[in-house]
Amino acid sequence: MKTLENYRTYIAQPKLLVATDCIVFGFDDGVLKLLVFRRRIDPFKGEWSLIGSFVDAEESVPDAARRVLLEFTGLENIFLEELKVYSDVDRDSGARCISIAQYALIRINDYDREQVELHGAKWFALEDIPQLVLDHNVMIADALDRLRQKTAHRPIGFELLPEKFTIPQLQSLYEAIHQTKLDDRNFRKKLLSFDLLIKLNEKDKSTSKKGAFLYRFDYDKYKRLEESGFNFIL
Amino acid sequence: MKTLENYRTYIAQPKLLVATDCIVFGFDDGVLKLLVFRRRIDPFKGEWSLIGSFVDAEESVPDAARRVLLEFTGLENIFLEELKVYSDVDRDSGARCISIAQYALIRINDYDREQVELHGAKWFALEDIPQLVLDHNVMIADALDRLRQKTAHRPIGFELLPEKFTIPQLQSLYEAIHQTKLDDRNFRKKLLSFDLLIKLNEKDKSTSKKGAFLYRFDYDKYKRLEESGFNFIL
DNA sequence: CCAAAAGTGTTTATAATACACCCATGG
DNA sequence: CCATGGGTGTATTATAAACACTTTTGG
The missing domain is CATH 1.10.10.10 (Winged helix-like DNA-binding domain superfamily/Winged helix DNA-binding domain)
Structure with missing residues (x-):
């Protein structure tokens, strides 16, 4: 339990690993799809995962997400919105790490196919989403809920x-x-x-x-x- | 710019200060109020601020917020919902620090008045909110927007x-x-x-x-x- | 007995739903 | 010429909005 003393300074405050994971939606000829890729670090290296990255000391969270999206799809100016923070202490068995999930809507014909393949990324139709690492399947479920709510109230569907x-x-x-x-x-x-x-x-x-x-x-x-x-x- | 190499491990990834700030709403005889307090650390020590805390290595973000709310109001089981992540690199002039803002709805007659005063906290009517530190006034504006939207769609008003x-x-x-x-x-x-x-x-x-x-x-x-x-x- | 807040119904306007046919054209 | 998907209008129902008076009772 913290006491008053703990608040007196920034120094010696705990620092955490902060990641961002992107739920990338695309719409392809009547089918809603998601972009996932093969995870590049242990544990679970090689398994399906959302695309994401650690957040750097010199960048904001959306900037981190845009950096990742650019790297994976070759696209800039993507519609991006914060979904939710996932911060359970044991959510990541690799290390204590919170993740700020964000969802992105992209025009599926615009992305750079080479770039996507280069990263081992793949589009899956919603019904075919495989088992992903950590809590990523939960993130997807939450993102879908959000997408349904949002599209009902804001004209963001056009982004797809x-x-x-x-x-x-x-x-x-x-x-x-x-x-x-x-x-x-x-x-x-x-x-x-x-x-x-x-x-x-x-x-x-x-x-x-x-x-x-x-x-x-x-x-x-x-x-x-x-x-x-x-x-x-x- | 990150390269593939950066992703290969958790070790040597940047760690960040992670805080949570609470926008605490109360409803007092026809008037919507917010709980703010005197900041306890430099810079801006003594100025008005949202209540909040750094997130500990062994707690989730909502747990951190509940810890703070308990400390300030003596209340448990408070309605609490994530608002938004504030992560601009220069948002906190004390140190690079991201904040996960959350809004809380409390029954204003239930809280522990002694506890509140002990921490130098005070209720302000919406129109009388003073200038707060950092981006806290923006957080409040965003929380108000959210509260308006949410109360129109979900029965959360009863929490107040x-x-x-x-x-x-x-x-x-x-x-x-x-x-x-x-x-x-x-x-x-x-x-x-x-x-x-x-x-x-x-x-x-x-x-x-x-x-x-x-x-x-x-x-x-x-x-x-x-x-x-x-x-x-x- | 009266001021002040609580409680009640109906009418009208607006928005959502259900529903079936003609159009244009490439093969 | 016909199969296929694109495009249109109206009647019905449900929901929202506007609106004014009666009830209760403590002082």
């Missing part, structure tokens, strides 16, 4: 789609995330009612002969609305 | 009220948190529609001659409903 996307694509993303089937008409109606999608004069014909119109999400407009208390709810 | 409370009390709590005036009839109707309040055969006559019936929140029932996907929305 190409900049230009079709409404049916977006719908299938939401269906994958929430594991439901949505009504086409109601989905489209509600979505367009926000007036945050910019319709382009192009069609994507990759999934149908008729072709579906491409849209862009109007980030600028959303930013403005958000500041004045707007709530995106899907 | 006595176990037995009246509907008008509850309403005034929500009004204080969300800074609005609510309609009595609609508020009561919606709240009772969840069927999660147990009406007692007692009245609280402290605020009116007629007296208002006391209620208890049915935590057990809520737990069950929550598991089957129920959503509390106010």
